[in-house]
Amino acid sequence: MTSVRTAARSARPARPSLYISVDIEADGPIPGPYSMISFGAAVAGRQVGASYTAADPEQDTFYRELRPISEAYVPEALAVSELxxxxxxxxxxxxxxAMAEFRAWVREVSVGAQPVMCAYPASFDWTFLYWYLMSFGGDSPFGHSGCLDMKTLYAAKAGVPLRAAVKGRMPRELLSRRPHTHHALDDAIEQAELMSNLMAWVPPGQADRPG
Known part of the structure; x- marks a missing residue:
């Protein structure tokens, strides 16, 4: 019986994924002692099976600036956003x-799909975003692990060490032509274009490999 149930579950098609590019600005290195002071999000695209469809990253977006939650801050970190x-x-x-509004927005744009947060790199942004979602409302529309790191995605596709997965070494056609402004929404939109370019990218030499 167990093997039949396992086979039935594995035969079910996976839900589509909706990738949402998120960028956060903070006034310190970790949430709690320090604050997320702004965040932006932009729908990057939708994946059904192996097929990925890019979205217009300016069409569905979200942006908020937040009241700090503590008096502590690192001047150098705060200066990055110029807020x-x-x-x-x-x-x-x-x-x-803000987090309640963000949850509602994510669920609205991802109807029929599983929302996945993506960023470059995701580790810093996900740490703050998930902490805020759970601390202020106790619920994450992405679950506890629904994030994709574009840095890792590039490293895996390009076959390079993670430390070499930097934008300065990427093929120029992968990069967005938009400037990186450190405004959270601008950078989320820029990252959304990078995400779609990465999903469509076939590294040189791989297209001719036998399947």
Missing amino acids: DRDRLVREGAEPAV
């Missing part, structure tokens, strides 16, 4: 409200 921390203390969105 005014005093203004955010006064005017930034309450994290619980």
Whole structure:
């Protein structure tokens, strides 16, 4: 009986994946002691089986600037985004409200698919995003591991060590022509284009290999 159930589960087609590029700006290295001060998201594309369809990354987007959750910050980290921390203390969105709005947005754009957060690299952005989702509402639309690291994706496709998977060594056709501004929404849109380019990319020499 167990083998029949296992076979039935394996025969079911996997749900489509909807890849959502996310970029966060923070005022320190880790969430909790420090704050996520802004984040942006853009739908990159949808994967059904082996088929990936790129989206217009400017069509479905989300952006919020957040009130800091502590008084601690690292000036060098804060300077990256050029956001005014005093203004955010006064005017930034309450994290619980922003995360509730973000959950609703993710579920709206991913109807019929499993949402997957993607970033380059994902480790920093996912750490803050997941911590905020769980700390302010206790629920993540991506589950506990629904993220894809574009750095790892490139390293695996290109057959290079992870430390060599840097944008400066990537083929230029993979990179977005948009500038990297350190505005969270701008950078999420830029990353969405990189994601779609990576998903469509066949490294030189692999196209002619026997299947």
